[in-house]
Amino acid sequence: MHPTAPREDAQPSPLFAPLGDALLPAESRLSPAALRQRRSMKWATHGADVLPAFVAEMDLAPPLCVQEAIADVAARGDYGYPPHLATGAPHPLALAHAARMAALYGFEPEPDLGVPIADLVQALYLCVAAFTDPGDCVLIQEPIYPPIRAAVLDQGRQVATLPMRADGQGPALSAAELDARLPNRTRLLLLCNPHNPTGHVATRPQLDALASLCLSRDMVVVSDEIHADLVFDGRAHVPLAALGAEIGACTVTLVSGTKAFNIPALSAGLMQFGSGGLKQRFAARIPLKGLGLANAFGVAATLAGWARGDEWLDRLRTYLQAARDHVQRRLAAEVPGIGFAAPQATYMAWLDLSALDLPGPAASVLLERGRIALSAGERFLPGGTAFARFNFAAAPELLDPLVDALVAACRTR
Template structure:
């Protein structure tokens, strides 16, 4: 059994999550439950593989061997019943850099690219920073559940619309898109010649009975017009190691992507990241199963606590990811006042909902990939703060 209760001190390690608190929250002792990495120890079998690699005498230019791709092929087959061919795998140091490369490879300045807010904030920048037009196909929110708005999507498409970027599963709202939803989306995109980019970085973090469906698998035609971005970084806590990958089954698209990867000289990657990815996928299943059980338990604890102790705050039921999307609108705060309250009264460092687009107004995103004792402490601090607010009003 792996121990997910163990406390790992991440302070003074240049950790974004911990050591940027003073700068970002103006309060250095908030409980950090924001940026998407986990407080759990990266599994020992991966740390051991990195240590072994570190014993080499030379760290010169190194290419990825065939076994790197094989570890991905086997993982995708085992975990997602997706049979991909080794030659359809390409590389990117990170998923967000990969997205920026795709925007540059397959669209031109002024082209329109669709996203579905509230959504992972770098999607906005990956489009706007490269001079493309952003089209917001906001998700629908009904009965505390998010769905894709297909009629809005159809009404927004025109000649300049070239690409859609989806988060599958969706950060921050926690939806695991169903095959039916993805099929409907793909049919609209196929009809209108829109390239589909599916960011599936959270796809290993799915709570049963939900199941990840890679967008590229919904039909043969979709597989030829879809590019998938994936990584072991969220799953195994490896975000600092910069090793991610793409699946591109259309040979022409693959060739074009590889050209741009070479043009920026990004294809070699980092030897430690490459060793970590391979080891994670070859040896990580048992660890991942235990992680999922632990995360699910944290979520269940939060859900029950909210219902019993803090019904004003509503949880949007997460089907995947360790990021909780919490609806604070019943507290009737402006976004600025809510943020101030969360930091200074509750002592928590969360992501503001509106950082994911204006549709996130009134929400906060909470990362519960930490020990249950920290989750409990955070929720009690929140409850006390809300209690004090009530007394004062």
């Protein structure tokens, strides 16, 4: 086993682990040995000598209310079709989402305009197909979660980019500068807020400027807000569709509990259309019957999390914020050449390793030298080989070994 890999009998690190154990809900703690038994992408992709810090999964168990909801479905063997298919009533996810938005933001979307989906990447692809034609241009942020770019290019559309600052402070262009650069056939904005991978949380003025730009160009907006529950430092997430009736009417909001409650494979989310006309426009090209069904376990888990998981989410945010700050302090002291801008949300950090002059793509070098797996920067940004995305949602015992491996890899010559 590689020196930086956790032993199965690993003891808590003298650095972060005691703090992490104090912050983390007891039901969410998983040992390194338990994690090594997992068959998810994060733990099954690499060998036992590699520490994984790439795919967006947390090394934490979901809250007890979520686990109980899943167990209840299984105990009842309740795997039948959902009743809304027969009654035509709004889906329970749409009703719960509307209530949650009202409670958190004073904004209540119409449940009848909420369409359950199994996969948010599928929704991205279908929205590109529904609201653009081949040769049209789609505006995306850059760097960006790779499926967002793929949803555009795979379908013969053109990409226009809004550069995001590597320091996590948001767009590198004003709305006026962006407007001057956009092709006339820009029909759609695929917005990721909170932003993956920089962790930026868009402010109200930033969103107002983007909304004005989209309205002036008659653009549809698809707003991916699946990390909205993971915002730090007292910041507030602002749903784009809540800015007003006009921008709301041309916005499709993508929401899910899969990131916040760490249930990504349970396949349940919601496309929330901001107006009946927008939903009809989508359905004219993409029959709603073709979307399939949200997974019954995922629906039950999401409903439980939204209804009873807020206290757990508060503790999770405290834990993730402490982990973020710990990593930032260690890297600043031990490898100051790494650009680490504390993300304002999510549990991923966008690392800039350009000052280290590594002899190849950063993620590849780190894997070879340190046996630590990060997401390759070039997947998020064309030519971005000097960047890597680091997942710090680690178990308490693993956070310092991850940083140790990263530091050792950067110091090796």
